[in-house]
Amino acid sequence: MQFNAKVTDISKQRSACAIIAVDNKNRFTDSGSALDKANGGSLAKLLKRGDLGSANGSTLMVPSLEGGAERILLVRTGKTPVTQAEFRKLADASTSAIKSLKDATSYLTEVPVQDADSSWQAQQLALAAGLAGYKFTRCHSDAKPYPLAKFTVHAPDKKQLKTIQDGVELGSAQAAGSNIARELGNLPGNICTPSYLASEAKALAKKHTKLTTTVLDNKKMDALGMGAFMSVAKGSDEPAAMIAMNYKGGKAGQKPIVLVGKGITFDTGGISIKPGAQMDEMKFDMCGAASVFGVMNALVEMNAPVNVVGVVAAAENMPSGRASKPGDVVTSMSGKTIEILNTDAEGRLVLCDALTWAGKFNPSVVIDVATLTGACVIALGNHATGLYANQDKLAEDLIAAGETAGDRAWRMPLWDEYQPMLNSNFADMQNIGGREAGSVTAACFLARFAEDYDWAHLDIAGSAWKSGAAKGATGRPVPLLLQYILNKK
Structure with a gap:
């Protein structure tokens, strides 16, 4: 799997899926708000219907009509800032939901986490994505590996890019070794x-x-x-x-x-x-x-x-x-x-x-x-x-x-x-x-x-x-x- 850290514009970033966070009051992070605006407020309307569960780590995959992403994965964070354990749950839930896609871009680095920096967040996201993308196929006659081949972690700005890149490299190495x-x-x-x-x-x-x-x-x-x-x-x-x-x-x-x-x-x-x-x-x-x-x-x-x-x-x-x-x-x-x-x-x-x-x-x-x-x-x-x-x-x-x-x-x-x-x-x-x-x-x-x-x-x-x-x-x-x-x- 290819891992990247990148400063992205969510309304233009091409991927099979954009992963965005929603807190307990149905509020988006900055990138999520921008994507909702690009889609004419349709994401906020979906949330009002209650299809996204209230528990931390609940997910909802929806098609995207505007922007570079083909799909949008909504992930419930609950009350922010989240704990480190709660963020790991977000990372696991979100990457498990996208492992059957070819690629994804995660904007969960915008979620505030207690006692953790963006490098740690990026590490957890890359580790979770790498582990989710593993499938044992060697002894099956017809099994195919998961198609997830590229995972991008969003950097909110250029100042954080190097820090997030370091986290991605460590997390992806931990995942590769674990696999x-x-x-x-x-x-x-x-x-x-x-x-x-x-x-x-x-x-x-x-x-x-x-x-x-x-x-x-x-x-x-x-x-x-x-x-x-x-x-x-x-x-x-x-x-x-x-x-x-x-x-x-x-x-x-x-x-x-x-x-x-x-x-x-x-x-x-x-x-x-x-x-x-x-x-x-x-x-x-x-x-x-x-x-x-x-x-x-x-x-x-x-x-x-x-x-x-x-x-x-x-x-x-x-x-x-x-x-x-x-x-x-x-x-x-x-x-x-x-x-x-x-x-x-x-x-x-x-x-x-x-x-x-x-x-x-x-x-x-x-x-x-x-x-x-x-x-x-x-x-x-x-x-x-x-x-x-x-x-x-x-x-x-x-x-x-x-x-x-x-x-x-x-x-x-x-x-x-x-x-x-x-x-x-x-x-x-x-x-x-x-x-x-x-x-x-x-x-x-x-x-x-x-x-x-x-x-x-x-x-x-x-x-x-x-x-x-x-x-x-x-x-x-x-x-x-x-x-x-x-x-x-």
């Missing part, structure tokens, strides 16, 4: 294998000179002593892969931010096999890895002035004669031993070796992203990502980035009091801590392998995908991560 993550997450496990992810990483490096890709196969991981990772991978006929995408867009010698993504391309639970209901959704167990791919793609396309390494720990978790058994003890790359009490707690086993390997990149910070625990879904539902960190400032920066991007996270405790729940009679630790505080003890497990650097863990089990009629990957937390990284440049 790459969604596409990978939505692919079935027989297509999106660890080898497929490795090939995607190599292809990205061939397209961009500032990025190099390294892939460790089973033999190399065995040689490095990644016993925890291989305890998961050995149960599958599909070869595993530890992938590093190293992007050097910043200053030479500047320590990189390292992102580590859990890439279990399908999770049966192993010998501790899952129930059959909704097991198909376990193709989404690599959404942490997918989000890392989304961020890395966005960074290289933006030519962002940062150094970032994207590490992906990719494997299948399958039951077989070679699979790990409950009670097995394995040795991680760090040398610490782990008693495996539940083979369905495999994400922390692949991640602990990935976190140890991440240290070789001399990171400024390491952030792992994983669909790690069902317990996090119980704790936070689908709205917030669970956030754990060993540094307060890191947690604060990530939460702030999520608030700005509309991709929210909530900090969870990482207290020493939880650590004894991982004690084992037969190894240095066990891989589960029991039913209570399951997301917390999983994070406590990972923290033992991230003691040498600043580290955060994002548990996206609730936020990475949706079930039901809207089943599909969400692309989260790509917007949060991109916002955080670009805030640091």
